[in-house]
Amino acid sequence: MADRDDYPGMPRWVKISGIVFAVMILLAAIVIAFDIGGPHGSGRHLSPNGEMPPAGDRP
Template sequence: MADPSPSPRSDPPKAPRWAKVSAVVVGVLILLAVIVKLTGLGGDHGPGRHMGIGETPSTGVSVIQTSGGHPAAYAPEAHR
């Protein structure tokens, strides 16, 4: 006769299919991001990427040459 009681050493419940699929998709996306970052296929990123060619970011401070030959900081907004 078969024993109707479960064995004391039963397997833990398995993860649902949606959890497994989500974990695989996230893993693939992370792996893809690492490959793109390491190979440089993503191109240059940062604020300079969205500026026109030849433009430099303006900080509002210019360096001018003084009569003594030493550079001095000049903030045009402060002298108005």
């Protein structure tokens, strides 16, 4: 009779979660490296002169 391991290995959901997590990290690294997504920060939604447009003038 062959020896059987008491622990069969990592569950499938752990492997799939690890792969999904790794892909998300890789995508985030690509977005950061290639500057995809445009500028971020507090000034992103300001008009060119640095002021917020009045709420009624927004499309």
